[in-house]
Amino acid sequence: MKLIECKNISKNFGDGHKEIEALKETNFSVEAGEFVAIIGPSGSGKSTLLTIIGGLQTPSKGKVLIKDNPFSEEEEKKRAALRFKEIGFILQASNLVPFLNVRDQLRLVNKVEKTKMEQEQTDGLLEELDVLRLEKNYPSDLSGGERQRVAIARALYHDPSVILADEPTASLDSERAFEVVDILARETKSKQKATIMVTHDERLIDKCDKVYVMKDGVLSLRENA
């Protein structure tokens, strides 16, 4: 099943006199249980594609379907709701709320959703990411790797069907980076999610099912040797 489907999407940034074509017409989809990597030089349009898929900006042309919903065509309010439910964002810079401790980062999701996840389930998730022992810590008291793992826990918490990770390993040493990628791969397989990871690091793509290369706004599949 296609969880993410991009149909002829492109993105132009106009600053008055000059138009930048950040993303050229792209067709692209990700199946459930598929772990996809996007690599490419800086400024090639990787983040642009990812944020369009995540609904943080809209494509200039074409549309994005998430679970067959015409996501990119919804109005902002509905998009926020859908993003909250279906998409887990993991960003390069930590996207944690500075004044919430690790457990409260997850509790915030409950508060917004007005649901309650079982304590054991939360503990299980935190344990899996090896941050349960840090549950009382605030983001400022965590190492970069720990913070990134909490961010992953946060993104996985409400069980989204799509995980979008923009350079999730950028602040980590290679050992920690491999760990993070392992976790993403494992989650993708075990819970049949569609995961896209943008990265600079070629060594991290071994675990991925498909690797795309972005160059000057053109996305192309790299056949694995």
Add this chain to the structure above:
Amino acid sequence: MFLAWKEIKYSKTRFALIIGVMILVSYLVYFLTGLAYGLAQDNRTSVDKWEADGIVLTDESNSNINMSMITLGQAEEVSGDETALLGQTAGVIRKEGTSGESAKINVTFFGIEPDEFIMPEVIEGKPFTNNDEAVADISLKEEEGIEIGDIVQLAGSDKQLTVTGFTENAKFNVAPVLYTTIGSFQEIRFEKIDDSDDGRISAVIVRDNSEDLAGIEIANNDLIPYKIGDYIYKIPGYSAQVLTFGLMIGFLVVIAAVVIGIFIYVLTLQKSSLFGVMKAQGISSGYIAKSVIAQTFILSTVGVGTGLLLTLGTSLALPATVPYQNNGLFLGGITLLLIIVAVLGALFSVRTVVKIDPLEAIG
């Protein structure tokens, strides 16, 4: 509430400082308002105490009681639901046996009939019974140390009065009132007692329930009835004071409110990148806005509430000479206004929250 509260707990010092600013600003507003109000009240408490509807003065007096002179015979011609005779004059007294500049006290004498309705309630001691006795405003005891049984000497005459009791809230034109007999008043003002029809007093105070004093009948064209409210406004100096302080306090309140509003607005704007992060996670603008408003409400209520408590505490500790007075309506109004303006500041910044582009926050 969750976000609002967690953030306050996390950045305790920061929020303590914010609350501190709120406390100081509200304290300033409350306190100055109380002072201005207290001073204004000191012009009129003795008049409010009559609980009267009208006052009859001579036409010539231009509603200035000092200039009004009515004979007892003319006073007979005034009829209403209830009437009371009043002789009023300003004077200076000193406690017998004291001397020097600092012992002089400015007072106002009210000469009245003890059986008429303007006779004040005596809260300490006994009512006066003859022309040589008086009931004084309690401030003479609190501020000047005059006790029951003390004799006060009038400046510039041989007249002496024994203080037999005290009443409260009896000030006229910022001076404490001494209540005594009409005869005694005539002695002070005219140096002789005259209880014939030609004997003079200052005014007739009337209680009358009818609209616009329609129930007051005066068979004399030289006498004019004034509504008590109009009369108070014309007490010499009163309207100037009320206007000046009213404007001052008005500006103070408005400026304080605007400062608090802007303060909260800037505070919220500072957090826009944080809101961006939350929005990227899919947390709705509505939820963020609600917690911003909840937080502002908590902060302003705690801040303004503490300012209020501090004001009430200070008012208890103030020496009696300070003309400070609390007024529930003002205190309540200012409290509401400050909290509402703070929340408005938050609402205003919420518009910006809604517009924050999560891309910018994470980019």
